[in-house]
Amino acid sequence: MHSLYANLLNETEKLWRQRRTKGFLLLALILPVVTVLLSSLLKMRAGMLFGLEGSLPVAMLHLFTFAIIPLYMAATAAHSFSGEVAARTMKLVLLRPVTRARAYASKVIAIAVFAAICLGVLWIASTVSAWAVGGPAGGMPDSLKAYAASFVPMMAIGLVCVFIAQLFSSGTSALMAIVLIYAAAKALPLLLPQWSAWSVFSYTRWDVLWTGSGAPAGTLLNTFLLQLSYIIMAYAAGLMMFARKQL
Amino acid sequence: MRKKWLSAGAVVGLGAVMLFASGYSVMANTSGYEAYKSAFTHTQGADSMASHVVWSLSDNGTKMLSGTADMKVNHVKQAMSMTAAVDDGTRTHTMQTYRQDGKMILKSSDSEVYRVMDQVPQWQHDGKAAQMPQAAEQVIEALMGNIKDLATVETGSDGTKEAELHLSGSQIPAVVNAVGSLIASKAGSADGWSHGAAVQGHLPAGSSDWKVDLPKLTEEIKVEQVDLDAKIGKNDALANQSAEIRVSGKDAAGAAHVLTFQLKADFSGYNATTPDRVDLAGKQTEQVENHGDRKGWKHH
Numbered sequence: 001m002h003s004l005y006a007n008l009l010n011e012t013e014k015l016w017r018q019r020r021t022k023g024f025l026l027l028a029l030i031l032p033v034v035t036v037l038l039s040s041l042l043k044m045r046a047g048m049l050f051g052l053e054g055s056l057p058v059a060m061l062h063l064f065t066f067a068i069i070p071l072y073m074a075a076t077a078a079h080s081f082s083g084e085v086a087a088r089t090m091k092l093v094l095l096r097p098v099t100r101a102r103a104y105a106s107k108v109i110a111i112a113v114f115a116a117i118c119l120g121v122l123w124i125a126s127t128v129s130a131w132a133v134g135g136p137a138g139g140m141p142d143s144l145k146a147y148a149a150s151f152v153p154m155m156a157i158g159l160v161c162v163f164i165a166q167l168f169s170s171g172t173s174a175l176m177a178i179v180l181i182y183a184a185a186k187a188l189p190l191l192l193p194q195w196s197a198w199s200v201f202s203y204t205r206w207d208v209l210w211t212g213s214g215a216p217a218g219t220l221l222n223t224f225l226l227q228l229s230y231i232i233m234a235y236a237a238g239l240m241m242f243a244r245k246q247l
Numbered sequence: 248m249r250k251k252w253l254s255a256g257a258v259v260g261l262g263a264v265m266l267f268a269s270g271y272s273v274m275a276n277t278s279g280y281e282a283y284k285s286a287f288t289h290t291q292g293a294d295s296m297a298s299h300v301v302w303s304l305s306d307n308g309t310k311m312l313s314g315t316a317d318m319k320v321n322h323v324k325q326a327m328s329m330t331a332a333v334d335d336g337t338r339t340h341t342m343q344t345y346r347q348d349g350k351m352i353l354k355s356s357d358s359e360v361y362r363v364m365d366q367v368p369q370w371q372h373d374g375k376a377a378q379m380p381q382a383a384e385q386v387i388e389a390l391m392g393n394i395k396d397l398a399t400v401e402t403g404s405d406g407t408k409e410a411e412l413h414l415s416g417s418q419i420p421a422v423v424n425a426v427g428s429l430i431a432s433k434a435g436s437a438d439g440w441s442h443g444a445a446v447q448g449h450l451p452a453g454s455s456d457w458k459v460d461l462p463k464l465t466e467e468i469k470v471e472q473v474d475l476d477a478k479i480g481k482n483d484a485l486a487n488q489s490a491e492i493r494v495s496g497k498d499a500a501g502a503a504h505v506l507t508f509q510l511k512a513d514f515s516g517y518n519a520t521t522p523d524r525v526d527l528a529g530k531q532t533e534q535v536e537n538h539g540d541r542k543g544w545k546h547h
Contacts, residue, residue: 055424055469058417142417189389196389197273198266205393212415215397218272223396225269233262240255 003098004106010093011110015076021114024072028118032060032126036133056130057123057143058207064122065150065204069115070157074178076114077161080107081242083171091247104242108162108235115154123147146207153203156227157182159234160200166241200230279398283410283477289484290514295321297516305507306462310336319522325349328522345525352525361525361532394420407486408479415472427470431494431506434461462504464496471495471505487513 015021036056084090093103127140161178168174185201196202206223209215290296297320303313316331329344341356351364388395398412419427472493480486489511497503 055417055419055421059421062421139416146417189392190385193385193388194274198270203393208393208418209396212418213413216399219396222269222272223393225265226273229262229265229269231262233259233266236255236258236262240252240259243251243255 003096004102007093007096007098007103007106008109010096011080011106012113015080015110015114018079020072020075020079024068024114025118025121027068028064028122029125031063032056032122032129035060036129040133055139057126057139058146058211060122060126061119061143061146061150061207062205064118065154065207069118069154070161070182070204071179072118073111073115073154073158074161074182075175076111077158077165078168078171078174078178080111081162081165082168082174085245085247086170088247090245094247100243101239104239108159108238111158111162112155115158116151119147119151119154142211146211149207149210150204152224152227153200153206156200156203156230156234159231159238163234163238163241166238166245198226200227203227273396279400279410279412280395282400282408282479283398283412286408286410286477286479286483286485289482293484294323294518295319295516295520295522296514296518297520298512298514300510300512302508302510304461305509307503307505308507311461312336319516319520321520321522324522326522326524328524343525345523347522347524352527354525359531361527361530362535363527363532364535390420390422394418406481410477410479412475413473419470419473423473424470427492427494428468428496431464431468431496434506462498462502462506464494464504464506465499466497466501468494468496482517484517485514487511 081090084093094100096103098106123144127143164178164181165174168177182201185199188199189196189202203223203226206227209220209223214220298316298318300316300318301314302316304311312333312335314331314333316329318327318329320327325346327344327346330341331344332339332341334340339356343352343354345352349365353362353364354360394412394414397414397418398410400408400410402408470492472491474491475488476490477488478486490509492508494506494508495504496506
């Protein structure tokens with residue numbers, strides 16, 4: 001288990017050293033503040049209202065779960081797997097006293113850690129900035145629940161990204177493939193609405209089922225199991241390919 | 248190595264089984280939304296029907312404005328009749344509307360004059376109420392996303408169904424919140440309000456003396472709750488539909504307000520409704536030009 005922990009530290013450090021990760025976290029910190037400033041400015045100047053004070057944390061969450069976090073995870077998965085193969089640094093990982101299964105696990109966990117940190121930073125930044133412009137604080141437990149629930153669909157999408165990244169041996173092509181697949185999957189409900197329930201990508205707003213009066217327990221369980229099955233399949237299939245990869 | 252393959256394959260297989268089991272249940276669970284959608288389509292597609300609508304708008308529990316509307320529509324005969332009343336607490340204003348023989352006839356309780364419009368407004372030309380285009384429906388569905396999963400349906404022992412969609416707090420989409428806040432902030436100015444009411448046909452356009460003392464919300468406006476409940480009859484069309492929307496906010500003086508809009512509509516007489524007619528013989532009439540009555544979709 002120590003090898004997993006040690007390699008997790010390595011992978012987290014590697015991700016943290018990348019400008020992408022810092023920019024991503026900075027975005028989570030700045031975007032809510034900028035949005036609140038812009039909307040207050042518009043309200044003062046033009047009397048326009050967006051009703052954002054109360055819903056800012058959740059509106060931000062939906063923006064991030066729709067595009068920003070999946071994009072970060074896609075870029076990171078592409079870089080951390082296919083990119084490292086292309087740069088021939090993957091060998092350095094595998095030369096350490098760590099099994100391939102654990103190397104894979106630590107890379108996946110490192111991505112999850114940054115997705116979770118982003119959600120945390122975003123929640124704090126948006127709650128504080130909504131509170132600063134006089135938003136009601138009553139929705140705090142609700143938005144906290146929404147943020148916690150959002151971690152599940154983000155993990156499912158992240159692992160699908162990791163799986164797709166195994167198919168490529170260049171970071172750029174992996175990223176392009178993931179982005180194309182993601183865009184196509186997001187357009188699916190427009191073309192085949194009845195099939196969208198099957199797609200893991202249509203659960204980026206899963207948190208709405210948890211807040212407020214909430215969805216019936218059966219719906220919560222079923223949608224959770226659906227995402228869990230994607231998590232299991234993508235993880236196992238990705239691991240299978242990673243373990244057999246010729247370097 | 249072979250054993251590893253087997254175990255990994257087994258895990259993927261297990262995931263696939265789980266995916267199928269849960270996916271089918273999830274699909275079955277969207278039935279609340281689907282049931283409502285099909286009932287809504289049936290309601291719109293009915294040849295004739297009668298509806299009775301009661302609505303009210305209250306501020307911190309005090310009724311500010313309320314109204315009723317009785318409407319009979321027959322798409323085959325291209326006829327409709329409607330009696331609408333609006334009550335602001337001190338007086339009641341009634342408005343009668345008829346559509347017969349290709350003419351629109353309006354009469355307000357303020358005068359004895361029947362105003363006749365030769366040209367039937369654009370939105371009724373095609374006989375049936377404008378249907379939402381398929382593409383628009385799919386875009387709205389896609390935007391709703393997981394909110395669809397919140398709709399539930401319960402089938403009663405008599406074959407009727409109760410469908411409901413209750414949204415509160417952060418479940419309410421940002422778009423709805425923004426639009427709701429905008430309406431709530433504009434509703435306070437009497438000008439904006441009477442214009443909106445005139446478009447809905449409850450008030451004659453240009454009745455500028457009609458003022459409602461709604462609070463003008465300026466701060467912390469938020470759509471708190473949207474409750475939609477519908478009863479679907481055995482004929483798979485809506486039997487009744489109720490809606491409640493709650494918006495909270497503060498006015499310029501800092502006083503907190505909760506505006507509640509309630510609407511309850513009963514639908515009956517499917518394919519068996521004959522609209523009332525008005526006999527204009529011997530009555531005072533006035534010909535009016537129909538100008539640009541083409542705002543939005545008009546349902547029923």
